[in-house]
Amino acid sequence: xxxxxxxxxxxxxxxxxxxxxxxxxxxxxxxxxxxxxxxxxxxxxxxxxxxxxxxxxxxxxxxxxxxxxxxxxxxxxxxxxxxxxxxxxxxxxxxxxxxxxxxxxxxxxxxxxxxxxxxxxxxxxxxxxxxxxxxxxxxxxxxxxxxxxxxxxxxxxxxxxxxxxxxxxxxxxxxxxxxxxxxxxxxxxxxxxxxxxxxxxxxxxxxxxxxxxxxxxxxxxxxxxxxxxxxxxxxxxxxxxxxxx
Amino acid sequence: xxxxxxxxxxxxxxxxxxxxxxxxxxxxxxxxxxxxxxxxxxxxxxxxxxxxxxxxxxxxxxxxxxxxxxxxxxxxxxxxxxxxxxxxxxxxxxxxxxxxxxxxxxxxxxxxxxxxxxxxxxxxxxxxxxxxxxxxxxxxxxxxxxxxxxxxxxxxxxxxxxxxxxxxxxxxxxxxxxxxxxxxxx
Numbered sequence: 001x002x003x004x005x006x007x008x009x010x011x012x013x014x015x016x017x018x019x020x021x022x023x024x025x026x027x028x029x030x031x032x033x034x035x036x037x038x039x040x041x042x043x044x045x046x047x048x049x050x051x052x053x054x055x056x057x058x059x060x061x062x063x064x065x066x067x068x069x070x071x072x073x074x075x076x077x078x079x080x081x082x083x084x085x086x087x088x089x090x091x092x093x094x095x096x097x098x099x100x101x102x103x104x105x106x107x108x109x110x111x112x113x114x115x116x117x118x119x120x121x122x123x124x125x126x127x128x129x130x131x132x133x134x135x136x137x138x139x140x141x142x143x144x145x146x147x148x149x150x151x152x153x154x155x156x157x158x159x160x161x162x163x164x165x166x167x168x169x170x171x172x173x174x175x176x177x178x179x180x181x182x183x184x185x186x187x188x189x190x191x192x193x194x195x196x197x198x199x200x201x202x203x204x205x206x207x208x209x210x211x212x213x214x215x216x217x218x219x220x221x222x223x224x225x226x227x228x229x230x231x232x233x234x235x236x237x238x239x240x241x242x243x244x245x
Numbered sequence: 246x247x248x249x250x251x252x253x254x255x256x257x258x259x260x261x262x263x264x265x266x267x268x269x270x271x272x273x274x275x276x277x278x279x280x281x282x283x284x285x286x287x288x289x290x291x292x293x294x295x296x297x298x299x300x301x302x303x304x305x306x307x308x309x310x311x312x313x314x315x316x317x318x319x320x321x322x323x324x325x326x327x328x329x330x331x332x333x334x335x336x337x338x339x340x341x342x343x344x345x346x347x348x349x350x351x352x353x354x355x356x357x358x359x360x361x362x363x364x365x366x367x368x369x370x371x372x373x374x375x376x377x378x379x380x381x382x383x384x385x386x387x388x389x390x391x392x393x394x395x396x397x398x399x400x401x402x403x404x405x406x407x408x409x410x411x412x413x414x415x416x417x418x419x420x421x422x423x424x425x426x427x428x429x430x431x
Contacts, residue, residue: 063370111311150259
């Protein structure tokens with residue numbers, strides 16, 4: 001079961017995420033988000049990413065709860081207040097803030113599980129097998145691959161301009177002025193790089209029509225297709241139910 | 246869409262993510278995380294701008310925090326607006342670029358407010374959230390506070406992005422500019 005979950009088709013994982021997020025936001029709190037959070041954390045635990053999923057979900061949910069409580073209970077208290085050391089506190093704001101944070105945490109946990117367990121290459125290949133156009137696959141795969149190179153280049157530009165005497169400190173105006181000598185070379189180099197990539201794409205017949213072969217084949221067994229259809233159906237049913245409610 | 250526009254989008258997405266190193270080094274009170282989106286929109290039009298914005302937030306959602314995925318409509322609006330703005334030549338002078346930055350900032354702020362209200366209860370944990378809380382302390386309704394804080398942050402960010410893109414476009418090598426149909430500088 002655990003091994004199967006690790007090798008799940010990325011499209012099935014996406015359908016599961018859509019269902020969990022729909023459940024989170026359509027079924028009233030706390031039950032909808034609690035069920036979604038439990039399922040997401042179980043899936044994360046079974047695939048060995050529970051700790052990371054909890055961290056990214058908590059990193060958004062906990063500060064959001066804190067900001068909401070500060071705003072709705074202390075700064076602009078809504079409803080009945082109790083006096084705590086001379087400060088009026090609207091205690092009724094705590095629970096709604098908790099439900100909003102719980103929903104956020106559940107949605108992020110579900111998305112985080114998919115992001116951490118799905119390799120971008122498998123996702124792109126699975127999309128290709130479902131007939132998504134080549135350009136959409138290229139955009140996602142090339143963007144993910146370009147990020148480390150661009151970060152390295154940004155650091156290089158920063159170091160090079162500092163060596164030439166560019167001051168990156170000082171007042172706000174001086175720092176704003178330093179933006180252009182740093183961002184400019186990075187942007188021009190990336191546009192020039194795009195021209196070289198375009199030539200390479202043209203040389204490899206990127207625009208050619210027709211089916212392409214791939215070295216990676218993502219398994220999509222019949223039971224997963226059925227499960228996907230069920231999850232999409234359930235998501236749509238929940239959405240309709242939510243709209244009627 | 247041309248192949249060069251398609252090849253530029255992943256580089257622009259990477260720029261949106263990599264510019265953070267420069268912003269952090271300069272300790273600027275902005276993000277500049279749409280600068281690649283504005284650049285692509287200015288060079289290749291609204292469709293390429295929208296695709297860059299959408300892909301940026303998808304990739305950010307995969308590499309940083311899934312929260313960014315909720316804000317895909319905002320980056321799509323930024324790409325579309327910058328693309329249409331480039332068609333009327335706003336990236337040919339700094340004053341026009343500033344005007345475009347203001348418009349893009351307002352539209353981005355207006356688009357993000359319903360998302361912040363629906364998903365975050367009106368306040369995000371960060372600088373924008375602190376402004377919202379201060380405005381709520383001044384008795385402004387939640388929606389107005391969220392709108393004003395969002396727009397004020399976005400305007401500064403997008404004006405600076407548009408100015409930088411305008412200067413970079415003017416300095417782009419002629420040969421590369423010509424491939425995107427840019428007029429030769431006089």
